[in-house]
Amino acid sequence: MNITGKISGINGPVIYLSGNLGFKMGEMVLVGKDRLVGEVIALTKSKTTIQVYEETTGLKPGQEVISTGAAISVTLAPGIIGNIFDGIERPLKEISKQSGAFISRGVSVESLDTAKMWDVHITVKEGDKIYGGSIIAEVQETTAILHKSMVSPDISGVVTKVAPDGKYTITDTIVTIKDNNGVEKELSLTQKWPIRIPRPVNKRFSADRPLITGQRILDTLFPIAKGGTAAIPGGFGTGKTMTQHQLAKWSDADIIVYIGCGERGNEMTEVLEDFSKLVDPKSGNPLLDRTTLIANTSNMPVAAREASIYTGITLAEYYRDMGYHVAIMADSTSRWAEALRELSGRLEEMPAEEGFPAYLASRLSAFYERAGFMENLNGTDGSVSIIGAVSPQGGDFSEPVTQNTKRFVRCFWALDKSLAYARHFPAIQWLTSYSDYLNDLAPWYLTNVGDNFVECRGKILNILTQESQLNEIVKLIGSDVLPDDQKLVLEIARVIRLGFVQQNAYHPSDTYVPLEKQLKMMETILYLYDKSKQLINMNMPMSVLRAEDIYEKVISIKYDVANDELYKFEEYKKMIDTFYHNVMEKNG
Structure with missing residues (x-):
């Protein structure tokens, strides 16, 4: 039996009913003559408090509130993927057919299309013992997703009747079971679940x-x-x-x-x-x-x-x-x-x-x-x-x-x-x-990408951190007074920022980069850093190193090397070696 009550007070989306009328905490209710959807959020001896999920303009004290006996739930069945819902799983396309561009109050539509026929393949047979989570049917919901209809987590029993494969709506009975108490239950492609309760797992x-x-x-x-x-x-x-x-x-x-x-x-x-x-x-x-x-x-x-x-x-x-x-x-x-x-x-x-x-x-x-x-x-x-x-x-x-x-x-x-x-x-x-997550994921990177992935990542981040510290000094006294090894850090950090960290979503080679290429890019930048460092340690000034265009070439790797052209990284390694020997010859 549905419990009813009368509105005694309204405060925006919150309404009050006088007395303890038997409503349950978290219960879904229908408010007023427009049957606005609401939820019980507080109960005391003298007052029931409800939040309304729709505009409450026009409600007045004395109007009726009806319980539904269930918590705010979502309908779970084929038809979810590709759909656009509002905050309480009402499909906006269906609402727009009824009320136009703006949602009218009290609009009542099914969450999912109950008339659409789906091609259903039943995956259980008579005599099977099924339990919460058991897959009873499969539906090709979209080209990408095979929908596996499951038994609700709170149901178990033995299959007594199975419908043949064919076309069914989400509300048609496809499997009948006898539960542990000997009661027969009909199962469809649909189940309901309260939104505030996490679904159970093993x-x-x-x-x-x-x-x-x-x-x-x-x-x-x-x-x-x-x-x-x-x-x-x-x-x-x-x-x-x-x-x-x-x-x-x-x-x-x-x-x-x-x-x-x-x-x-x-x-x-x-x-x-x-x-x-x-x-x-x-x-x-x-x-x-x-x-x-x-x-x-x-x-x-x-x-x-x-x-x-x-x-x-x-x-x-x-x-x-x-x-x-x-x-x-x-x-x-x-x-x-x-x-x-x-x-x-x-x-x-x-x-x-x-x-x-x-x-x-x-x-x-x-x-x-x-x-x-x-x-x-x-x-x-x-x-x-x-x-x-x-x-x-x-x-x-x-x-x-x-x-x-x-x-x-x-x-x-x-x-x-x-x-x-x-x-x-x-x-x-x-x-x-x-x-x-880095420590948890390190073994995965080691096995699937490269044993130096995490090490390279640490070095790249360290150079960026050093750049930040050096920039504080540069702001005060300018970059010209920095020693060449620190100027090199700033230059390599620029290469990392522009060539690695920055990414172009509109470039076909740069919008998505596989992990193997990310590692190769880091290795190339760090190889350039090591070779440049060797030259600086031989007292080569940073101005001489900058005169070569190697830094710009490494920055442009993200565009010039496609995701399936990783062999090109060897060419860049040779290019860096050539740069190293050229500087040695010119200034040796």
Whole structure:
């Protein structure tokens, strides 16, 4: 029986009911005559508090609130990939058919198309014992993704009836089981799962392999593991969204879940339009064939914004349970935290730093904790990697969202305004960024890339750090007074910055770089450094070394050597040897 109550008070997206009416914490409710979707967020003897996921304009005290008996959940079935949802998994294309460009209140649409017929291959037979996570059917959801329909984690039993392979909707019964209590249950391609509860797994693996992105500054200097967590903090215009686009397109994740959380409407429109045009470089098919988008713009209700990242991570966990590697792009967690702050203010909770609620840290940690490389209930391995953009006001990294995010992520890719304005992209500042995954991933690099990869990476970072220290001196007294060995450090650091760290997303050889080429580039730069150092130790002035064009040639490696032309690096080694002998002959 549905419980009902009457609205006694309204405060923005928060409404109150008088008395303890029997509602459950976290329960989904329908509010008012328009049946607005809401969630119970607080219960006392005298009051029930509900947050509404839609605009509450026009609601008034006395209107009815009806319980649904279930928590806020997402529908999990074929049709998720390639779709664009709002923060509570309502498909925006279907909504636009009903209400036009703007979402009208109380619009009621199915999360997924229940009329579409899918080609279904049943993978179980009568008499099979199945349990939570067992794969009962396969559907080719898109050209890129084979959807494996699973038994919900809380169901187990013996198969008593199986439908033949053929065309079915997501609600048709395909398998009937008798559970452990002897009760018959009909299973379809669909299951529901509450968004705030992580989906169960068998065990969590340690981070031992990288999420390869093809971006040199990430893969080499600040790598993220598969199932890892990273934050991209940066002020306006520093390239957070574009970095996430590049990762979505090129990272070796099987599926991308992009959550636009509280972004400006025009930016979100651009993202949706761009994604629909992007071609997956791995398959040549549209990138949307392995992407799902959650769009929650800044003018949508704040409660739905708060829910959107939970919706996104639940969809990601569902595909992880099939054995896929999923990458989540959350853009941006700052807007999500602002939604928390607004709701907290409406609830008259005691504010903490900068008005954010005291539980900001625990909510952030609960979100990032849902990442990981897992063994699923069905024995497959899958991962969810979370890459969250942070938009600190004025680019101030000392504000609470950035500082609390730093506590829970192991990768910090700090975007720098001065680099972005100098057209240096990705504008990731190598002095303030870090990755805690390097030691975990070192054995993988040793086995799969080269036994000197980590050593070369350390040397490259050391030269960049030395450059920063020397630049402080240069600012005071100029570069002319520096000894030649320090001038060489500045020159090699320039080669690293322009030829290795900076990357051109529009150049076919530079937009994505395999790890083998990244290692060869580092080896070539360091070989040039060693040869130049030998000349400096023989008292050759830096001006003589600069007279040769070898430094510019090494910078241009990123354009001149294609990803499948690694044999050319031997030519560069010979070129550096020739440079060395030429300088010796001319000045010997």
